[in-house]
Amino acid sequence: MESKVLEHSKASEVFNKDKERVGWHDETLWFVRSKRDKAAHNIPDWELLRSTASNIKHNVLSNMHDYLVEFEKNALANGVHVHWAADAEEHNKIVHGIIAKHGVTRMVKSKSMLTEECHLNDYLAKNGVEVIDTDLGERIVQLRDEPPSHIVLPAIHLKKEDVGETFHIHLGTEKGNKDPQYLTEAARHHLRETFLTRKIALTGVNFAVAQTGEFVVCTNEGNADMGAHLADVHIACMGFEKLIPRREHLGVFLRLLARSATGQPITTYSSHFKKPREGQEMHIVIVDNGRSTQLGREDFRNSLKCIRCGACMNTCPVYRRSGGHSYHNAVAGPIGSILAPNLDMRKNADLPFASTLCGSCSNVCPVKIDIHDQLYKWRQVIVKEGYATTSKKLGMGAMTFTLSNPAIYQTGGKVGRWFMRNIPFVVNNGLNPWFKNREMPEPPKESFREWYLNNKKS
Amino acid sequence: MSSRDKILAKIAQNQPEFSALPDLKGLGNVYESPAQQFKTILEGIGGKVIEFSDWSEIKAFVHEHFDSNARITSTLPELADIAELDWVDNDPHTLENVDFTIIRGHLGVAENSAIWITESLLKQRVSAFIPQYLAIVLEANSLVSSMHEAYTQIGMEEYGFATFLAGPSKTADIEQSLVLGAHGARGLTVFLKV
Ligand code: SF4
Secondary structure, three states: OOOOOOHHHHHHHHHHHHHHHHHHHHHHHHHHHHHHHHHOOOOOOHHHHHHHHHHHHHHHOOHHHHHHHHHHHHHOOOOEEEEOOOHHHHHHHHHHHHHHHOOOOEEOOOOOOOHOOOOOHHHHHHHOOEEEEEOOOHHHHHHHOOOOOOOOOOOOOHHHHHHHHHHHHHHHOOOOOOOOHHHHHHHHHHHHHHHHOEEEEEEEOOOOOOOOOEEEEEOOOOOHHHHHHHOOOEEEEEEEHHEEOOHHHHHHHHHHHHHHHHOOOOOOOEEEOOOOOOEEEEEEEEEEEOOHHHHOOOHHHHHHHHHOHHHHHHHHHHHHHHHHHHHHOOOOHHHHHHHHHOOOOOOHHHHHHHOOOHHHHHHOOOOOHHHHOOOOOOOHHHHHOOHHOOOOOHHHHHHHHHHHHHHHOOOOHHHHHHHOOOOOOOOOOOOOHHOOOOOOOOOOOOOOOHHHHOOOOO | OOOHHHHHHHHHHHHHOOOOOOOOOOOOOOOOOHHHHHHHHHHOOOOOEEEEEEEEHHHHHHHOOOOOOOEEEEEEEOOOOOOEEOOOOOHHHHHHHOEEEEOOOOOOEOOOEEEEEEEHHHHHHHHHHHOEEEEEEEEEEHEEEOHHHHHHOOOOOOOOOOEEEEEOOEEOOOOOOOOOEEEEEEEEEEEOOO
């Protein structure tokens, strides 16, 4: 996207203009977070499960080369075409090449944050290919010409009135009808027609198994399956970090993913694709796009363990009160803020500052990524590399964020006002309004204030 | 150098020192009554469990819930007199107007009510997704407690496609309101053979 991006703090100011909506957004995500807590508490071995998952991912990072070679060998033996893309552009070219080879101009797609990261839809549109997103939330934002604002809940920033209006304009639903049941039914009919008439389906990948060459795609709606099983060609796109060593490890990750994401015991469909169906063609595109660089950054490589559950976003006080779009990156929230600077440090220099470092993200992360530590470390890197000084006042960006966003920071009431008057940057002191009625996370290693004092000279 | 070789070379150079895989011992609950747990979870996510011992009970269910012009398909020879069985070699698109499908599942998982179904039971991959309503026949003694047990049983089983299916298709993408029947089946009934 060429258009000028608004810094996170500015964008969240815009988001905060509608106070009622911000409160609603905050509460909706907190509701999802609470469902996650309940699901986690129902599993006695939850903590063991998290550390096992984290250790499996650690093994994957440490043996990535061999696992990728093993995965490729097995996928090829399964009759799947395997492609490698060094960056977003190559990924888009490969996908377009497959589509063009089949002489097709229309494709269905299920949710894939990777294709958002690569801006595949824009690329294909420029090349005359129409893409229809089939996840309901993604279809809603696609019709509105917006990017998803959340990796699991793409339309979480919208109210049902908004969706009703969008569907009225694009799908011809009754004006003013905002009943979710009615609107979902309209989308079901509209997309069924699409599934039945498209020859190429693209899906994301949640997990790819080195041992067997199969990959697993998780959805609640069934859209990935409806697309893939009715199309002549199935293209699956994955960042290389989606690998796991063995099939049995799926047991660990499938137990964690949906519980962390939405509090469900498992997604409705966890589909294992190993071979193309008879007469079908199957392609896997393995993408780097900066991941191999991140793998080499000792402080940040753990971000590659992410299974994209969205729990860190749902719990993040800044995300909840600033909205996904304010992060100007395909992946928003805390995890997006540690992935984005790796892709483009200048453009994303503001994101590691869009955090209170409260640590709630690290506490809920199912693969135990030290998210808030990494945010803190990115700040240091960004200041050191000079991106903070060129971007205006970014040296004080942390403070700028909190001070310029009273609507975010001050939840109102005595405590909030006291807080604003006194020391707005001391984080974990129990007076911070973020923490009101919230589960208290472990304190960060260095407080915000210490960080500020240590870094303001540079 | 191809992108493949470049990517792999950079990964080899940047990956951290080898760290061993953890074992999976000690993971997973063991439920006293997997059937009870399975039922509770499935009902919690919008599905239904019906215990049966004779096929006539399933037939009676079908007569009760679907009228005579509903299109009903199955893979079970036991249900030949109430369902089409000869669709398995047709183009999958021809299943578009199926109202109710009854298939078998290999095993059910108590902790999350997911049912493991491979291509050999689906016959057509899309058959579990495209009908308006779905039913799965499961042997009560095929229930396991946890996903770990399930994968131990699955082992290195060969399949082209397989899925863990839990409950009806659903979405909450409009203001977090749960709606059943997004793109897949609107309802799931599990016939548990006891
Ligand atoms: S960083 Fe952790 S919590 Fe956030 S999306 Fe990734 S796996 Fe989920």
